[in-house]
Amino acid sequence: MKKVWIAYALLAVGLAVAPFAVGLMGQSWVRILDFCLLYAMLALGLNIVVGYAGLLDLGYIAFYAVGAYVMAILASPHMDIHLSAWTILPLGATLACVAGVLLGAPTLRLRGDYLAIVTLGFGEIVRLFMNNLDRPVNITNGPQGINLIDGVSLAGHNLNQGLSVGGIQGGSAYAYYYLFLALTLLTIFICVRLENSRIGRAWMAIREDELAAKAMGINTRNIKLLAFAMGASFGGVAGGLFASFQGFVSPESFSLMESVMVLCMVVLGGMGHIGGVILGAILLTLAPEVLREVINPLQRSLFGRMVIDPENLRMLLFGLALILVMLFRPEGLWPSPRRKEELHHG
Template sequence: MKDKKIVVFLLAALGLLILPFIAQQFGNAWVRIIDIALLYVLLALGLNIVVGYAGLLDLGYVAFYAVGAYMFGLLASSHLWDQFPAIAAMFPDGLHTPLWIVIPAAALLAGLAGVLLGAPTLRLRGDYLAIVTLGFGEIIRVFLNNLDHPVNITNGPKGIGPIDSMHIFGFEMGKRHEVFGYEIPPVINYYFLFLTLVVVSVVICYRLERSRIGRAWMAIREDEIAAKAMGINTRNMKLLAFGMGATFGGVAGVMFAGYQSFITPEAFSLQESIMIVAMVVLGGIGHIPGVIVGALLLAALPEVLRYVAGPLQAMTDGRLDASILRQLLIAVAMIVIMLLRPRGLWPSPEHGKAAPTPVTK
């Protein structure tokens, strides 16, 4: 059995290594779709800690995504250098903060924001918690949209850009590189960076799920009163879930800002939060492989359906808007999947459904 697992892992690793080169044969656009899908996988894994493990419905998760993106945008662009003479005097060559500083800082700041969100919501459950977290996400977006006056910090709806491309040990991700005579474009560079982060995140989530903390989260999810009666500090465990999940969002935000080299508040709307929640629910709440499948499917589906919406729009002589038709097709696809697989595409295995049969002598 172990040999079979090793073979499966090796085949999967080989497939992931050659995937971008195969996709590039059809154009860089397909590699870009895979890159964005990997970013959503990272976000879905982080939200799965909050929703899947601890059972806390968070509809404002995109706020942590925005925190990480704007931190990198401010520390790796000329915006603060242009707006504040004191910063320009301190850094005459401009702010070009290294990635190895920004990622821990973004994770720390996003984690702190997660704890600040969790602190006033400790007594809330279900729909009430969802409404409060939804409001938190919208507050962050509105702040980013209006924090350009009287002091221009976020540049308001105009956004921040251009943002420096990411450098790792002197290797610039945003440039083409030649390896063994083969030219590798930036989209493939980012693919391997995002894939590495996803693999690290999967390992972290896997270890958390099987740790004492993960068991405590699942006990709170199943029955908070019983968990508290068993001696679990539900307050600290909830705050830890919010903070830990938020760190994933902060790191994903840094990757998004470096990848796009431009950010605006509209990229962090409520629709993004709902989409990330849908990825977790559609794939299978609390199950890492299911969450990954759900994120990949919902991230790639809108782009794939562009090729379906176009002919359908032509059949109606342009009476239907292509973007609206695409959203309708996504909604129909999700409804069909949830009707056929109500527990998700790849739900977690259920344990303890039946008690062991007593052995009679």
């Protein structure tokens, strides 16, 4: 027990000093660290739908968009409304939850490929809706997006102004890191409680065999709707934080590729395992930046010019990584012990 507490203490110290250690390589890497936490929150929300309930959702980014645009509209000069971020975040989560129920209700009888196609369409509908809702009433400002979004304030201090710790001055990326870290830890706590609850066990029963779960008295309709609603709420909160952090949102930020990326984080890390999902989020968030730092100079030194676009190379490597994972580790890079045992015996 003493060793466990020492490990937790070391982890806490490491997380506390992480942005200042990473900041030695440049403040852009602190922003990347922030996005690791943001995507971890997003992936944990999708893990409820895909990992726990076994419902394939390719339109999850739509709930992220709902939360982001609620923050953008209510905390910017666009509509001349400046509500507090702490008022907007619950509202964005609620609207995203409603959107999740609206998506889940007509798809309760669908599974597998059919469910994936319907959710994919839902995600694209939301993106196109945001892209075209600038006439006759300009609500989303269309493809131009919304900028000058207010930052989050804590104790009267706007996080966009940065922070100062022990005489060390840090920018807004440092300040947002601690906010994102606190909310990520809260998300992890909620997911752990859900996983070990009767609801979590009902989700897993539906994932393994829906007919058997229904025969055991589980209300599969309500439980599946709850999975969509809970996952969507997490996406709405993450979207609001994204809009506040970036200060700008546009429909391009919520494309199908973003949904695929978040799904890859869940699958690659380990569906249904909180630690695996966080690992997948960190790996796939860092991968493009590492490739940009390594591949671009390497290509210039070998060929004198850029031969392969880093974005195309990233997608090629992601596809290859997923194929290898499905072949050699179908349970993910860091699976839950229960899931690993089920797959091996299955």
